[in-house]
Structure formats: structure tokens, C-alpha cells
Amino acid sequence: MNKILIANRGEIAVRVARTCREMGIRTVAIFSDADRAALHVRCCDEAVRVGPPASRESYLAMDNVIAAARQTGADAIHPGYGFLSENATFARACAKAGLVFIGPPPEAMEEMGEKTRARRKAIEAGVPVVPGQKEPIPEGGEAKAKEFALGIGYPIMLKAAAGGGGKGMRLVEDPKDFDSAYATAQREALSAFNDGRVYIEKAVSRPHHIEIQVFADTHGDAIWLGERECSVQRRHQKVIEETPSAIVTPQLRAEMGRVAVNAAKAVRYVGAGTCEFLVDGHTRNFYFLEMNTRLQVEHPVTELCTGLDLVRWQIEIARGGRLPWTQEDVLKNLRGHAVEARIYAEDPARNFLPSPGTILELRLADGPGVRNDCGVESGSEVPRYYDPMIGKLACFAQTREEAIARLHRALGETVVKGITTNTSYLRGILELEEFRKGDYDTGLLARGADRLLPKAQEGAALTEDEELALAAAAIWQLEQDQKLAAPPVAQEQSAWARAGRLSALRRSR
């Protein structure tokens, strides 16, 4: 494997390119017309245009991506996450074109890709799933359904059979509320999906979203690399992830790890994969949700606590190599605590309105324990066509408290000018008492929403910081005004000279 085409954009394309460079492997970027000037293009040795801005015509256009690989003589494709990463058809097309797809075999992707099939596979492999009905409640089946509900025990969830996203979903805590909740759920489901069918699942109380990183090689070996606590979610979108989870004991970790490895082995999995679980905050029972058959956005926290480079492992395993570590090696090497924050181009103060545009200046955090994975730099355009995540900031320290303090400090150092980002919102999350304590569930951000809104300063009097803001603004405005009044000769310098002059203006006295 001498040249890898990275079938992705943004921070993950940059991240994969870095490991390839360290391994002496040449890289090919692909780009849409909206991304010609994107950072990932110049982080690779070669770059090929794959289409217009819309993803389905570029990053998702399999033929174009495979043609780019052929044109540049790449011998493998790394799909990153999202886009084509979990597309079995694409994995097959790669194989057909003689390209190594850096991921699991298409069969494994299919078996884990479809929810009901994955659930069946999981049950076969002895992996616990949330108890519930396998089929929706038929017309006139209310009585049987209520029996079933009593059997698995309240609280239960009523869920729309045809869709997700919280619509047609109702928590029922007491049998007496079943009828009215069932009627409401049906109505909602009908209106949202044009299909009013509903089924019963056991409700998981104080649910934690916790996932296990697994790795398997082509020789039949598989191991787990610890968990990631991903319960800090806004509308089912992960915002902050950490490892280890405050509620996962060594015993629970080993048990979840064992189960995840079994699930992987059941589908003859190869490479990096993640088993997502719902963990009951009270009972600590855990239930398989799904398996993501690719690298995750939040893989850096696992890398920080294991000291590994998971992309290097992916490549070595795709080359046919054996897993470099046994499960005992993992246990010996896991240490410390890591927290990652996703930096989005969005405005939390305006209902998380996306904020595409030009980044006039970017200052990233540095220093001990700080890791940046960033897909943009000063001058970069954040296009309006793709995911608003522009980068990730992850911090490591020996203890959870120190890692959080470090991430809080690092978010403060992170400055993105020209567009609005969620860095203040992220700092706010780290300040929430519930988050500090560590035992938070997926409802954290919804419960904390009010406390996470930008705090309006009380009172008419200016704070000390506001006074300094005014002083800075006045100094800046005074200079602008004086510049306009200055003779035109001062304005005819090149931008180059101007930049130098500005910065040197009052350097030393």
C-alpha cells in the first residue's frame, strides 16, 4: 500500500493524511468545487476534483471517487466517517476496481448496517438489546400489548415503527397512562411518517450513551480499547465525549468489551468499529444499540488514553497485519482521562443557526495535554454545503478534573474570527455542575439549556471587561478615522508592507 485516496473532507481527511505521511504513504485528496481551497486539499500529495458542491454529486459520487483513485494510481481508499464510509456497495465497487477499502468487509457492513438485522445478529451473539416487541402493535392488539408491557415492566417507551427523531415517541411510567399515551403516539406517528404503527420497548432510565471501540484483524482476532461516554448530546448530535466514563467500573468495562468483541466476531468484523450501547443510569444494565462500521469522530479520546494511532492500526490491518496488542496490553496501557469537544460553525445564541463563511483568523490552543484536529485554518472558507463541524479539541490529563480544566482553558485560547462558533457554549457545558460530577445522562443538555444560554449581564453599569472592550473599540475607531484623514500615499502600500507596518507599529519603545 503506497498511495491512499482519502474519500472525505475536513478534519478527518487532514487527520488521515497526517498518519499516512508518518507512515511514508502518499495521499490523494478529493474535493468538490466548494472545497478547492480547503485545507485537506493541500495536506495531501495529490488532489482530484470529484464534482460540484452538493455531496451526492461529489463526495458521494462513487464512480467519480473510484475514477480519481484510478487516475492517480492509488491502491487503497480510506473513507473516513460519514459520506461513503458505511456504504457496502462502495466497498464492493472498490474491490472490483482492485482497490483496498480500508474498513470491514461489505458483508459485515451490511449485517450491522440495517438496524433490525443488526439487532438479530446481536441477540444471536448473546449481546443484550433493549427488551421490546419485534413487531408493531396490530389493530385491536392493545390488550396483548399491555400484557407485554407488564411483562417487561414499566416504565416503557412507545415508539413509532416507521421513524425516529423523537416523533411518535412516548414514555409511559404507569400502566394507567398506557391508553392515552398510545393514542398520542399513534397520532404523532401518523402525522410525522404517514404511518401510525407503534411498538413497545422497555424504557431505559437516566440513559447513558456509551460506546466501545473494537478492533479486529483478518486473522480472526478482536479486542476492545475501552469505552467512550457520549451522553452530552444536543438533538441526538454528540457535542462532548470523554473516556473513561464516570459510571463504568472495570468489571462493567470488561463485560461491555467482551460483548462488543463477540458482536464483532459474529459478523467476521475487520478493522476499527464501535458498538454503541444504552446504559441504564440506575441499574447499570447495558443494551446494544448499533455498530458503527468505521472510525468515529470521537476516536481521539481513545487514542489519548491508549497512546495509540488508530488510523495506523486501520492501515496495518488493511494490509493484512495482525493486531499489535492483546487484550492484556490494552489493560496495561489504558491510563488518565481524555475529553473532546466538537467545534461547530453555529451560533448557540441564535438557536444554533449554522454560521458558514470565511474564517478571517484562527488561533488554536496549545501547550500540555492539548490536541487539535482541525479542518480549517486562517483564511479558510467554511462552505454551507457540509457538516458544520470545523474541528475537534481534545485534552488529556491524569485525572478527569484536570482534563476538564485543561479543555476549559484550551477552549478559551481557541479564537475563530469571521464566523460564529460554539466555543463559549462548550465552556458552559464544562461548567455545569451535573457534568462536573460525571454521572450525567443524555438529557443533560436539554435540562441545562437555560443555564447554557449566554448570560445577559445584569444592571446598566459597565463591567470592567466592557470598559476595556470600549477602550479597545475607541482606539481602533480613532485609528480608522485618522487613517481616512491621512494622505493617500499611506494607502498605496502593498498589503504585504501594510501587514508588516501594522504589526510593528508600536512594538517596542
Next chain:
Amino acid sequence: MNKILIANRGEIAVRVARTCREMGIRTVAIFSDADRAALHVRCCDEAVRVGPPASRESYLAMDNVIAAARQTGADAIHPGYGFLSENATFARACAKAGLVFIGPPPEAMEEMGEKTRARRKAIEAGVPVVPGQKEPIPEGGEAKAKEFALGIGYPIMLKAAAGGGGKGMRLVEDPKDFDSAYATAQREALSAFNDGRVYIEKAVSRPHHIEIQVFADTHGDAIWLGERECSVQRRHQKVIEETPSAIVTPQLRAEMGRVAVNAAKAVRYVGAGTCEFLVDGHTRNFYFLEMNTRLQVEHPVTELCTGLDLVRWQIEIARGGRLPWTQEDVLKNLRGHAVEARIYAEDPARNFLPSPGTILELRLADGPGVRNDCGVESGSEVPRYYDPMIGKLACFAQTREEAIARLHRALGETVVKGITTNTSYLRGILELEEFRKGDYDTGLLARGADRLLPKAQEGAALTEDEELALAAAAIWQLEQDQKLAAPPVAQEQSAWARAGRLSALRRSR
């Protein structure tokens, strides 16, 4: 301890400020007139001018520094490294002013500060030192000296009693060469130091410069935190450091660690300290050189392999806290490999000529396993008055080979425009076969000097990269020429608008 004055500048001041922020401790910067616009000034909550550019009138002016602490109500002083960090008088002055000096007690600094006294202390504590004469060879004492040389065994070194820096120093491998070498050494010493006296020391063959990080608390406990291999030196100045050393076995590490801890305990040491040893590349015998009674420049590699924040430990110990780890905790937590490169504002192609000036643009490396400790940013002035080190780049990975590949990649991402730096030279060192093998001594850079010079391209034909360089230059020049010909209205935009325009010029098609 609520507010710490950081009595330093550059990257170490920035680094200390970061940990203080994470600990919720307010910080005070000091600055000379050459540093008003320096990064460390705005990384602290407060800042006080301490004098004109020359160090002895500012950063070394004890009264000014202590006055700054009093003026701002700081209750402690962190000295960083260099400047006042190993000055016992300053430590006493701090105590007198009611300020906690974050470092060892002045008595320990004095006992370890003076070379001959430190050597005596070391011998008392059972720490091995290079065998040699305690006094110079007296006139007419040649015969006795030769006997002594035979006693400790050849090869031996003749060293000038009055000075260092390699002058008046001669290696003697065979007794028959003693007389002529002695005469030469005397002549050189006389001419260099106006003092021709010479003494004998056992020659250490293939010498490695290896140091042990120690930490001691006020309760009498002391531990070691592993070694650092610092043999990559140019004219006795460290350039690249790594941990672990390829020649240090677990047994040797434990033995050197034990001895270093004994040395620290012998002087009732407190806080972070480093025992420097010369290790014989053949016999692996080690000899105490000196103890640095402060944090070292290269402490990040130890932090990367232990997962610790040594500045946090310094502060906690200065507060009277106990060492958070036992020696067993260290052994359990040491892992992986870390390498650090010092980035100097100097031009290796012009005999390492210093290169102060304005940094027009700074791009730092990022991604997995990369740590930047940088004292400058885009627009910063590198003053001509101080040390040319502008920052450090350290990388961590599970293996030495991967850590080196990572540092090589990261140095490639590091771009400093406006001044010349040694990043290419550093990459060259990482490419030396002798360095790659790991068992290199302090002669590495001298032996590799020719291979480290920028390689002149052979042949008149342009390389592909040179063609691209010409294409880029021509595109740039064409635009400059067209801009000069453009109507003046285009030139009257503010620099702000211009910056936006330039970057947006051909963003997407």
C-alpha cells in the same frame, strides 16, 4: 496561593501561565521594553514592566521583579528556567518579601549550584562522579600525574582548570602520548584563560548526556520520573531530547534514579530538579555531572511519557502538598516514547547566525501526538536581546520509530515566515542513520555536520518542486505587476477588506 508572578518570558512563561489558568490561579507577567508586545504578556491576567531590553536591567533585576510582585499582590513567584531560576540570593529575597519562591530552598540551590561543592556532596551521597584529580597538576608534578593516569586507566582527559568550552581539553588514549598532549593542553589553556593549569579526568568514551528528573516534597519524600537522553547537542547546547533513552535498561534506569534521588535527599531538595549524568556508551557506567535546581526546557518529554503536568506538581509542592505519586506509580505509568525539538531563530546554512525579526506568519503543527510550546505567534517580534529559542515541538507515540516519524511530519507542518529557523536542520537530524538507531553520543551533530548542511541540488536541470516554485513565483509576480497597473481605487480599501478579498479571490468556481 492565589496569584503567581511568572519571572520569565517566552515559551516557558506561556507554559506556566497555562497551568495556572487550569488551576484557577491568577498570573502576573513581567516584561522588558523589548517584550511589551510579546505573547507571554497577554497570556497572563496582569503584566508589569520591569526595565529596558537588557536582561540584567529587567528580567535579572531582582528588585524590580519583587516590586512587581508586591505591586500586584502576587503571593508566589515561578522563575521558569534561566534568568533568576537558580539564584539563591533571589530565592532568599523572595522569602524576605513574603513571597513563595516556587523552587528548592536556597541552601539546596547553593549546595548544588557550585560545581566543586556539588561534586563533593555527590560523592558523600554515594553518587558516582568521573574519577579524576581534585587539584591541577603542580609544576614539576608530571611524574605523579602520569602515575595517577595509569591508576584510573587510559583513555584520560586533560582539562583546563580555569575554564571550559573544549579549550585546553585533550583526549589521551595511550600513555606514550601524555607528554605532548600535556604540553598542548597547557599552551591552549594559557592562551584561552591566561592560566595554563591542567588536571586529569578519566575519559568517558562515546559519552551520552542523560539526565534524571527528580521531584521532592517538603515532607522528605523524593522520587524519580525517568530519564531524558540529551546527547543531541551543538556546541554544548541541547537541540533534540527524548525519553526513554535507547541505551538505558530498566535496571540502569532504576539505578540512576536511585542515585539521583539520593543526591536530592542529601541536600534536602524540594520541588522539580534534574541530575545530569555522563553515561559511558561502552561500559554503561554513569557519572554525576551536575544538578539543575529548576524545571528543564525539555520537561515536556517527561510529561508526555508520564501523563503528568510537572508545573502543577511544582505548585502543589510549593503549597506544602505531598508528592501525589509513589515510585511504584511512576513505574506503572511510564509508557511510550517522546521526542522534543527546540525551534531556534537561527540560520543553519549561515553558521547558525541568529535570526531575530518579525514573524509575519506562524503555522504550527497539529494532530495526533503533537504538542507545541511556543512563545510567539503570527506578528510576534523575536527580539535580538534574548535566547533564540522561540518554541518547542514535542511528539509522543507508542514506539520510538513512530514518535520520530511524527516529529518529522510535524516539523514539516511548522512554518515560520519572516525569520529563519532551524526546522529543516532538525528534520535532517531525525533523518541521520545514527540517530535513527538510537545509540548516539554527544558527538552526533559534530560528526553529522556535513550531512546536515542543506543539500545543494545536483545538476542544472530544474526539479519538479523548483518548477512549481517558479510557477508560484510567476503567478505572484504577475499579480503584483497587474496590481501596480490597476486604478488606485482598488488600492484604497482598508487592509481589513483587502485581507478578505485576497483570501476570497478565487475561492470557488
Next chain:
Amino acid sequence: MKYHAIVRGQEHTVEIAPQEGKYRVVIDGKELLVDAVHLKGFAVSLLSSARSVRCDIEPGKDGQLSVLVGETVHPLELLDERRLRLRKASGKFSMEGPQRVDAPMPGKIVRVLVKAGDEVAEGQGLVVVEAMKMENELKSPKAGKVTELHAVEGAAVESGAKLVVVA
């Protein structure tokens, strides 16, 4: 020089004059002596008493400035006499009169929920704009009538484009 500033809806006066290599800044009668050094990228390093901060200034639309002080952004407006009068005359302070609803970011109009002439309630959805895979519903700032409708389903819009006017 004398400026008028608006911070959190309140008006303040800011007088500024160079003094001995620094700036004398008087805010609502309170005097600060500020040492300022330019940094790259429209930022200054300020020292006021011993306090040290970096301030990043980002000019927005309509004379709005966002000033980052340390780690917090302060939105404010700074106006001279002339601009203050204009500002007050423009009536932007109130919800009286016709209100424009502009595209808050570049994106694509995926749905138009009203027709010209419709009566709308405050907070009622008018237009749905999509950017970065997310749909954002723009709501009416007041109760009234849709007097202008420029949004067209499927069209791409730039940030600040006028979509609807409610009077």
C-alpha cells in the same frame, strides 16, 4: 475624540485622546490610562493599571463591533455624533414600522410558509432556510401582514438577503 457607545441597549460616552504614548480613555466620566500595542489581525494588547488583556475587534454590519476581551465577546456599537443621529433616526431601536426578515446565513430556501398579503402572528414561521444539513425556520418578529415576499423555494440566498417584510 468623543464617541457614543451602545452596550446592552444602554448609551455611554467614550472620550479618547493620546497621552504620553498611551491613551486616556474617559468612559461615562471614569478615566482609564490605557497602554495599547497593535497585534496582527485587528487585535490590540491592552494594559490598564496592571490588567493585561488581548482584545480582538471584529467589525460587523451597521457599525456593530464585536470585541473579544480575553475569552468573552462583547457586542457593542461605537458612533460619532453624526452616526448617532442617523442611528436614532433609523428607528432600529423599536419594533414599530415594517420589519425586514433577512437570511441569517448563506443557504438554500427549502420552504416558503406564507404568501404575500398573509396575516401573521408574532413568532409564526415564514421561511425555512437550509445550510450545513440543518433546516432553520425564520419566524415573524411581530404580528402583522406580509407586505413583501422575496423568498423563492429552491433558491440559494446570501447572508443578509431580504426575504420577507412584515408590516
Next chain:
Amino acid sequence: MKYHAIVRGQEHTVEIAPQEGKYRVVIDGKELLVDAVHLKGFAVSLLSSARSVRCDIEPGKDGQLSVLVGETVHPLELLDERRLRLRKASGKFSMEGPQRVDAPMPGKIVRVLVKAGDEVAEGQGLVVVEAMKMENELKSPKAGKVTELHAVEGAAVESGAKLVVVA
């Protein structure tokens, strides 16, 4: 536009013209079709065939350019016809004639090792300049006579200041 370039002492011709949103660049008769996008800070992202590089351009003194291609700096000169003639006339190509010795960096003159009128050998030390705690000895580029001496012990000098002329 046609330029003359000097790379490693060799002269080359570079012709450039915009073509279909890209640039047609002909170097010594060899044609490249280069797609270029401006980045911040005098840098461009180039695509030539599939090859992708970032080039940072840093103008130096006397029309010298340093171009960073990927990870390596290429020093070169780019001149139009007029500047090429001037350049050749200036005689900088050779060691014939009087040679200036300039301060290579800002610093302080700590020692002057020659007097005006001294005969010096090639490589002989002339002046010692200190910067960043390091002393740097400036050597004579040729054998000859010190015809001008501007260096004064203890004086601060800027980069490029004329210190000695050897003829």
C-alpha cells in the same frame, strides 16, 4: 508575461498567461497547466496535473524570493527584462570589484578586528556582531584592502547595515 528566473545560479525563462481559469506556465519551453487559488498570507494552493502543493512566497531584498514548496524552501530570483539588465550590470554575480560586508542581523558590534587601510586575506575576521547571546564573526569575502569601515564597537546595528568594504 515573460520573466527571467535565477535558480541555483542558472538562468531560466518563465512565461505565464491565464488560460481557462488556470495559468499556462512555460518554463524553459516545458508547459505546465497550473490551477492556483490564493490563500491567506501570500500563499497559493497549486494543482499541477494531480500534484497538490501549498506554496508560500516570501519576498526578500533585491528581488529575491523564497518560495516554500511543501516543506522545502527554494530561493530564487524572478526578473523582467529591465530588471534582468540592471541585475547583470550590478556585477553581483562575481567577486570582482569592491565587496560590501553587511550586518546579517540586527545586533550589537562587540569587536572590530581591522582598521581602515588594512590588507586582509579571504576569510579573515573583520567584525564581531552579537545577537541573542551569541557572537558572530563576519569574515572577508575576498583578499584585499579595507577601503571603508563603518563598524563602531558598542554600536547597535540594523540588519543590512554596511559595516566594511573590502576592495
